[in-house]
Amino acid sequence: MTAEQIRQPLQQVFAAEQQERIKTLHTGTPQSVIDNMLNQRVLLQPAAAGASHLQRQYRRPLLILSTLVVLVLLVACANVAGLLMAQAEARARELALRVSIGAGRGRLLQLLLIESLMIAVAAAGLGLLFAEWGAPAVTGLLRVPADPVRMVLHTGWRDFAFSLALALAVSVLFGLIPALRASAADPIQALKGIRATQTRRPAMNTLLAAQAAFSVLVLFIAGLFAATFQKLSNLPLGFSPEHVLVLNTSAATRQDWAQAAGRLREQPGVVSATAAGWPLLSQNHWTAAVRVPGRADDNRKSPYFLGVSPGFFDTMRIGMISGRDFRPGDEAPRLDEAGQVVAGTGIVNEMFARVYFHGANATGQVVHMLQGKDKRVPVEIIGVVRDTAYGDLREPLRPTVFVPIGSRDNAALLVRTASDPLAQAPGLRRALQGASSGLRVRNIEVQENFVRWHLVRERLLASLSAFFALIALVLAAIGLYGTLNSSVTLQRREIGIRITLGAQTGEVVKSVTGSAAWMLTLGGAAGLLAGIASSRLIEKLLFNVKGTDPASLAAPILILAATAAAAGLPPALRASRIDPAETLRSE
Known part of the structure; x- marks a missing residue:
């Protein structure tokens, strides 16, 4: 079967599934979201080249860098061609003498092209030696401590053949013109010292x-x-990533996160500790539509949400403009197991206040978070904090609502330390072993790595x-x-x-x-x-x-x-x- 024959039935199934998903959306869902769901297509890619996030991320940058390499090669070739012309002028008497003792133009062309080829082959050999050292260094630029990148970089016969072919090509293209000009010089004038400058x-x-x-x-x-x-x-x-350790963990209940954060705060060298659904700049997202009571619905982008525990803003050094931080008794807005609305509290950023309340103080206001098909969950805003980057550095600032963290399978424990956070990681891991029977540490990294990944x-x-x-x-x-x-x-x-x-x-x-x-x-x-x-x-x-x-x-x-x-x-x-x-x- 061809790829298109495989894609068509998959596209039909996928389109039907999207239609079913649209039926479950609430009535206030922006039309742009629905159109985007309807316009999505199944894409098949050949497996021969591998399925790699690095390929998708670096395909265009590598194409641009390859173009720069070609431009540098052209500069080098134009350079050598000019120097070969100058050298031919300096060797005018020598070439004229060769002609006078019987050398034909073909022999002069052969001599000059071979000399050009020797330069190109020697340069290609040096380039291959440089590549043996340079390729791992380039790969090192892609590597961050928590995300190693491994590539096969051994130079083989294909690399050698490509370099040799390139050397032959540039020798012919850029060595031929100087050779033709030198071989066409008048030997009588050259022997008399007359130069055709x-x-x-x-x-x-x-x-x-x-x-x-x-x-x-x-x-x-x-x-x-x-x-x-x-x-x-x-x-x-909008926050300080220095000296913050991220412990990606698995647990079950809200009490597990509170107990684990409390155990970490007791450890020596720990300034503060908290829990969040995921770290900032981790490229995770949670969006939900929000409505202000008494106002007409609009099609603005849904704000971001993030579940956090008390102490999150202090740990991440996010400034509080007005209101207060979360307390242990604050509830997260949600639907319970029976599908009933449970009102909750939230803390919003400056952008949320500007977009939804036209810059007025949002503390004490109530908004509705849309969940399920037509459920509106009240969220009381108890504070406003400074704007912070959420998922991606390149993304414009977006309205964000922080809510109390609820029961969930995975979350991140964020620990601000007084010294090197990685040096304290083993002790913090041991401290968590007795914090909760259901808690498991999956991996540990520093918050600064999330910033580095984006760069x-x-x-x-x-x-x-x-x-x-x-x-x-x-x-x-x-x-x-x-x-x-x-x-x-x-x-x-x-x-x-x-x-x-x-x-x-x-x-x-x-x-x-x-x-x-x-x-x-x-x-x-x-x-x-x-x-x-x-x-x-x-x-x-x-x-x-x-x-x-x-x-x-x-x-x-x-x-x-x-x-x-x-x-x-x-x-x-x-x-x-x-x-x-x-x-x-x-x-």
């Missing part, structure tokens, strides 16, 4: 512009990723793109230096004559660097335009950053300009210090 400059200038464009493009994308990582890293959380992808993109941008910048600087240095060498006689005729230092420097500066300007502008266009393709990976921001536009241009100035300064100084008498005498 004017015919070489357009090709060299084109390569300089290409290097500048690719470098600016890589710098632009790297800047966007670095800015995204910086903004997410400095995003206000893993951004850290990877920022680190690797910055590394590639640095490589591209260094290559472009080497290419510019080599081109200008070769230009000064080839124009020594012309520069000497200019100085003899009264040319000033500024005029000499301008004659050497003017053409290259113009090409860098054109290439930088082209790279910037390409970066603005490409930013639309990666906007889903960005956070509060746009490709049209002034800082995003200015940074790559300024970095390239500074690099070009540093690379062009030595050849410019060398040109300005040429002794005309010595130069003309040697010529």
